[in-house]
Amino acid sequence: MKIFLSVIICRFLSFLGRLLKRGSSMPGLIVLRLFPDVLSRLVFPELVIAVSGSNGKTSTVEMLADALTANGKKVIYNREGSNQTEGICTLLLNNCTLKGKIKADAVVLESDERYARLTFRHFSPSHFVVTNLFRDQMTRNGHPEWIFDLLGRGISSAKKLILNGDDPLVSAYGKGRNDVKYFGVGRTSVSSDTCKGMYNDGFWCPVCHGRLSYDYYTMSHVGRFMCPSCGHGSFDISYQVTCIDLDKKYIIVNGNKTISLALASCYNVYNILAAYAACVEAGGDPDVTAKALSGHILRNGRVVTFKNGNGRGMLLVSKHENSMSYNQSIEYVSRQKGEKTVLFIVDAISRKYFTGETSWLYDIDFGALKAERIILSGKYCNDLRERFSFTDIPDETITVEPDIEKAVRLTSDGFTYVITCFSDMAKYLSKVEVDK
């Protein structure tokens, strides 16, 4: 009876929510208030794959869902990124029978790092994928090591872990467990002998606190590492990218599976690899999976192309308070050929809370940016300007324009890359012609 009522209430509220254009977490929130244990009463399929980590969750989930579908599975996933317990509850209740049986062969769930311990108290995933743990929204999340402890409580009940073996912190979840598969990137064209970026969070071993040693770095402090004191890092990498060609836009996994890249960035390579590893671990055929991921264009709105007067451009959603996200956009933009303008907008730091704290700008490697013209806009444009004064980028390249509407007009010629966050993207995109 509880299940029956929960399903009816959830669907009615979801219908109402769609009419009122409200978010998808509200129905789940109300149902969970009425029936706190409803999730533990559902009947799940064999495959329940959770994905968490600081960056890449939404993209990995979307690609994994598509790859599983290509392998003949009926899949449900939280495509709107409602990744806290309420949003997941809405998704599940809207996709089950009146008796609570989930109508899918596989459930793929993006889970917030801090909420995983609350969501997976009610049911256990068959597989848990962790993409990475980077500095992210530190005003809300604190340091990654704190998130490591919180997420650790969420993943403990999963039957199998699929971990980024190049991330010293994430791979530490595998310590003392047998049912773990690691993915990583071998020495390729993007490897470096030093940690690029403004800080190195891979300096100390998260297990024994000894000094880590690296064969090479792939992306920031993520790379092939080893702890000489306790041996952390001495596991086998089951899913390894063995070749990356960002110019010709392809990667090769395990020496023989070629996957072409719609978006040629290291960041995207790790997301594809995580999706590949999870799909194959869930019984997917390696060839079918590689084909499904090949040239995959994300539908989650993280990359938007547009026309602005005589100009064209691309907006790369980069999370404020998340240096890795910004660094990858800067790296991507710098690698693109041709003359370009880069517009940074920092106007509202978060959609969810107010903060005027901008120290995170100093974690971003703005000095690595290669562009003919740089425009800084939004409420925090002067904080951005101050940050740029610590780089070698010539002053005459930089224009400060607090008014976003005026910044739109300044970019109505040539090609512009806009780097900004969810909280600010509409302020630009609403003034230009977005490609369908």
Ligand SMILES: [Zn+2]
């Ligand atoms: Zn160690």
